[in-house]
Amino acid sequence: MRPKALVALLLSAVLVLTGCGSGGDDSSGDRGGPVKLLVFGAPEELAAYRTLLDAYGKARPGADVQLIEASDRKDLLARLATSVAGGAPPDLFLMNYRFYGQFAAKGVVEPLDERIAGSDVVDPAAYYPVAMDAFTWGGKQLCLPQNVSSLAVYYNRSLFQRYGVPEPKAGWSWNDLVGTATAMTRDSRGLVIKGTESEGAAQRPVVHGLGVEPSIIRLAPFVWSNGGEIVDDPDKPTRLTLDTPAAREALKNLVDLRQAYGVVPTDEEVEAEDDESRFANGRLAMLMTSRRATTNFRTITGFEWDVAPLPVYQKSVGVLHSDAYCMTRGAKNKDAAWRFLEYAIGEEGQKIIAATGRTVPSHIAVSQSPVFLGPAQPPRSAKVFLDAIPTVRALPTVSTWPEIEDLTYGILENAMHRGDKLDDVVRDLDQQTRPLFARGENG
Structure with missing residues (x-):
């Protein structure tokens, strides 16, 4: 938390x-x-x-x-x-x-x-x-x-080549991302670990397929790509709109990366070693983050890495x-x-x-x-x-947006790592943020 x-x-x-x-x-x-x-x-x-x-x-x-x-x-x-x-x-x-x-x-x-x-x-x-x-x-x-x-998918090319998994490429889908992350989640023997049930066994993942923060700024481009919206009015927002079918699908798929597929590290693992450090240390195959990570990753000497565009639902959309x-x-x-x-x-x-x-x-x-x-x-x-710039959309600049991000982070984190029910998550996201929107000022 x-x-x-x-x-x-x-x-x-x-x-x-x-x-x-x-x-x-x-x-x-x-x-x-x-x-x-x-x-x-x-x-x-x-x-x-x-x-x-x-x-x-x-x-x-x-x-x-x-x-x-x-x-x-x-x-x-x-x-x-x-x-x-x-x-x-x-x-x-x-x-x-x-x-x-x-x-x-x-x-x-x-x-x-x-x-x-x-x-x-x-x-x-x-x-x-x-x-x-x-x-x-x-x-x-x-x-x-x-x-x-915009967001991009950083990936460890050396790991992909070692395991013979095709590298991410433009136009790949969310299902492609899940399949790739599953194929790259490996135990100490280099064997694929499928789902979360294996994590009680002796062999736990030593390489996770993907790192992604459970936050609005990570969720937003996929809601947009799927035809949904984050808020009711981008210029003068009054509420989140994650209760639509398109938004719920993107939200569920984000949560399932942990709950259904086990391809992202657990909450405890992230607390012990953040995703950026895990990637730099060769224990994370892919990481969804922005350009600012590049200065850190240029210090890496143990493997080759590159970037790929975000996966797509219906259309390519990035978040600014x-x-x-x-x-x-x-x-x-x-x-x-x-x-x-x-x-x-x-x-x-x-x-x-x-x-x-x-x-x-x-x-x-x-x-x-x-x-x-x-x-x-x-x-x-x-x-x-x-290539992503023509597709990027900005999140609202309402004065209370930092508070909205902080509040929603906790709810989304619990959903991803605790498995809270989707209906409860969507309800809490809406009800708990409405007072913040009401108090906010717009430019």
Whole structure:
């Protein structure tokens, strides 16, 4: 279980206390001192941002950007909320579109339209619209995206070759995914383990066929692919709509990966070793995750890996993963912060981060260049991420969406690992999230 309600309560209380969240003078003058940039990430991701800051320092001698490193997303959200309340927010922060709405709704984020209009570096037409649109609120461009990723299936090519199982390929179905994951779930003798009944025997899986998080962001593309919807109105949602036949089928199939087929690790196994580590250690054949895992997986030396597109129900659909640089309304050093933001989002900055493996660049030309598509470093099938962009859909940016994700995670986790009845799961998802939707604000 991952109880995160405390973070939501902290954020709610802090943002209410801060009102519009300005935290100080709203002038855009350069007050001097370092530009403070708040980010979080795995060690390899943080190293990527340090590389960007080093390059910026060389490109603009005398510029000073200080990286504030949060330990995880929960820590980043809490730090941002408390710093705003204390009147000393960072100048910039990097955040996923699914989480920035709570700050946008309270006026914490500085609109960038005027600065964009006067910029010789940032041309909105140069970026993927789906990522730009995800960071508009009240008709204003609040943040500028650095990446436009979707889910992909990372897979251990060496394991597939060892066991003679065909590798995933474009156009494969959900049933293909289940069959492949079953064929790749092996015991210590290298024999296939079918279903969950074998796990009481002496031979337990030493390689699981698939890792996938029981969350809304993992479920969403399959509900959409099957012709269903996650919410009743993407722009002004009031409830989840997982009670339709299409959505229920996708939900049941996700749960059955554990309950019927035993191809994903148990809850206890995930607590002992998370899926990303399990994949990197060669004990997970496939992992469904976003581009951000690439920086970590490029440290792998023991086997070859690659990426494949998501399996398809009726049509190909991806779910947007996008992070953006946002400026706080209470920033003390806005002009200097904007100069760095221009560099980070511009072609040169995006090339630097793309070369580290962290991003699918939101800058169209950079995403189509050898710095992203080149075969020098894995994944060799990087184009999978670009092919998915025309299909990606964004989840709602309602201000209470982080709370909705946290609440639904617990319900979906219990369904996958405890086997809760589907009717109860669908009912709880609907009834428990309705008050959160009612309290939320939309952009």
